[in-house]
Amino acid sequence: MKFSIVLSLVALLPFVAALPPPIDASVPASPEALDALLQEATAGGESLLAGDTENELAGACRAVTLIYARGTGEAGNVGGQTGQALFTALRSRLGASAISIQGVNYSATVLGYLQGGDPAGSTTMTNLINQAASKCPSTKIVIGGYSQGAQVAHNAAARLSAATTARIVTAFGFGDPFYGRAYGSIPASRTLNICHTGDIICTGSGGSAEHGNYNRDAGAVTNFIAARV
Numbered sequence: 001m002k003f004s005i006v007l008s009l010v011a012l013l014p015f016v017a018a019l020p021p022p023i024d025a026s027v028p029a030s031p032e033a034l035d036a037l038l039q040e041a042t043a044g045g046e047s048l049l050a051g052d053t054e055n056e057l058a059g060a061c062r063a064v065t066l067i068y069a070r071g072t073g074e075a076g077n078v079g080g081q082t083g084q085a086l087f088t089a090l091r092s093r094l095g096a097s098a099i100s101i102q103g104v105n106y107s108a109t110v111l112g113y114l115q116g117g118d119p120a121g122s123t124t125m126t127n128l129i130n131q132a133a134s135k136c137p138s139t140k141i142v143i144g145g146y147s148q149g150a151q152v153a154h155n156a157a158a159r160l161s162a163a164t165t166a167r168i169v170t171a172f173g174f175g176d177p178f179y180g181r182a183y184g185s186i187p188a189s190r191t192l193n194i195c196h197t198g199d200i201i202c203t204g205s206g207g208s209a210e211h212g213n214y215n216r217d218a219g220a221v222t223n224f225i226a227a228r229v
């Protein structure tokens with residue numbers, strides 16, 4: 001290749017890097033799947049009333065730190081009933097003063113889902129996990145998310161150092177488009193991925209109804225976490 005061509009390719013690199021990542025062909029993109037995501041946003045709308053934002057990482061270190069990413073279209077930084085049912089169950093089981101809950105503030109758009117989890121959100125979640133690990137050297141870290149939030153958690157897990165990965169006691173997903181994939185190098189014994197039969201987002205077939213009721217699984221995830229902290 002001529003030197004001048006190499007030079008012009010190098011000159012193009014910043015622009016190539018600025019392009020959005022390609023669509024991830026592995027996630028369901030049928031009209032039914034997109035409808036399921038809209039239903040998810042509606043469920044998240046319930047949380048507009050209260051409690052859709054959690055920012056406890058800024059406070060004192062606690063025994064357990066949960067970094068949680070909400071689903072597409074959900075409000076605040078933790079969204080609606082899926083996350084909130086889990087937080088209520090966890091605070092009740094562990095004690096509110098034993099767990100810090102931190103949402104991931106990212107733009108949870110349908111495009112982000114189609115890209116395999118919002119790229120900026122994946123970076124934000126990685127940074128929050130690293131921040132929890134360095135700020136609170138003895139906290140046990142739990143990560144997880146709902147729908148696109150689970151994609152974001154997978155992406156973040158894949159970027160952690162071995163030392164930080166060792167600090168993660170649980171990684172979980174609800175209605176995860178990446179159902180069946182690992183969370184980075186986190187051992188499978190520490191992961192719990194809940195996917196309902198008939199949830200089109202994690203199974204690729206079915207509809208939206210079974211994607212919108214993961215609040216029912218708050219107890220199962222709480223039991224799993226409580227056994228590991």
Ligand SMILES: *[C@@H]1O[C@H](CO)[C@@H](O)[C@H](O)[C@H]1NC(C)=O
Pocket residue numbers: 053076077105106
């Ligand atoms: C997310 O970040 C933006 C930009 O800093 C801010 O305006 C917004 O209030 C934040 N949202 C939440 C829920 O914290």
